[in-house]
Amino acid sequence: MSVATVHRIRRVDPAYPPALEQLSDPPAAIYTTCPPQALVELLSGPLVAVVGPREPSTYGLEMARALGSGLAAAGVTVVSGLARGVDACALEAATTSGRALAVLPGSVTRPYPAGNARLAAAVARCGALVSETNESRSLTRWAFPRRNRIMAALAQAVVVVEARERSGTLITARIALELGRSVGAVPGRATSPLARGANALLRDGAFLVESPQDVLDELFGAGALRVHAARARSAGGVPGDSPAGVPGGHDERLTESQTNATHPPLAALDATDRAVLEALADGDGVGTVAARCRLPPGAARAALGRLVSLGLLQPCGLQGFERTWRATALLTDLDTNARHGADGGGVPDLDRDTSAR
DSSP states (O other), X not given: OOOSOOEEEETTSTTSOGGGGGSSSOOSEEEESXXXXXHHHHHHSOEEEEEOOSSOOHHHHHHHHHHHHHHHHTTOEEEEOOOTTHHHHHHHHHHTXXXXXXXXXXXXTSOSSGGGHHHHHHHHHHSEXXXXXXXXXXXXTTHHHHHHHHHHHHOXXXXXXXXXXXXXXXXXXXXXXXXXXXXXXXXXXXXXXXXXXXHHHHHTTOEEOSSHHHHHHHHHOTTHHHHHHHHHHXXXXXXXXXXXXXXXXXXXXXXXXXXXXXXOOOOOOOHHHHHXXXXXXXXXXXXXXXXXXXXXXXXHHHHHHHHHHTTSEEEETTTEEEXXXXXXXXHXXXXXXXXXXXXXXXXXXXXXXXXXX
16 A cells, blocks of 8 residues: 555644543554544544454454444444454445544554455545554564553444453443443354453443444434434435534535435424423523423433434434424424414424425
């Protein structure tokens, strides 16, 4: 692989990732294929590390591919280590759907392993290669756990696809937990040695990962995958290619055909859904909504998920929600109907052209 320019970002430079400062031994500098300001933008969006063994099962490869593709399509930058197996599979899937970031144990000019050089080039085109060294000498065994700590620091969540009981993959999960990051794991067969590490994480409290939806629910709240993926597809570009790199940065005003394709008909809202929609203030989380509407937390979460799936709410921050333009239009029409003596029970057709609003 040929890299025309390698950018060195020192710890004293403005573009140095703040997340790395949380490490007990932050790199003195990082080297990347990405220009400093572009790296700042890439790292300002959501990042999820997908990690696993070099020799996974067929099931592990399928899950890595599904997670890489689904998360990237939803606007999340997929982080991994470029090693063969789960790492490479997740990154390759991500490069076909969105953005990826590979953290290397050695120089970005000589990606390791050499057999993944083509994949490294694809990652560099849609995201970045990052390393704390620019030296091309032979790697030591300590280069790999040092790489893992950078992955754990940069990501908001780490997902372990498969891991043996004493796997090096678990180093990344352990560091992530120490840094306060979310850690998830894909459940595996109880009798499979490749599943013991991941199953142990689940037993100890890691969040369950059966699909990209589970990861997005952990990061943003219920229903985030469907809404963000639809919005990314409607934008006609690289998913998540907003100024901040956060899903939802695109213009929400879809064309009529796009709206019909991405949202079900809004036939009606039940009383709970309408109460939640009317009571929500931008940034409210499940607990606040439950208290304000006097609902059990489970009922509030379910209502928020339904409203997100209808395109009436979108995730805001890590745990909150906010109304979309569709919700504003809906509430305005319902209020107008009520003031004009309508029964207020029906829901206006929001799948028409509302550009005149």
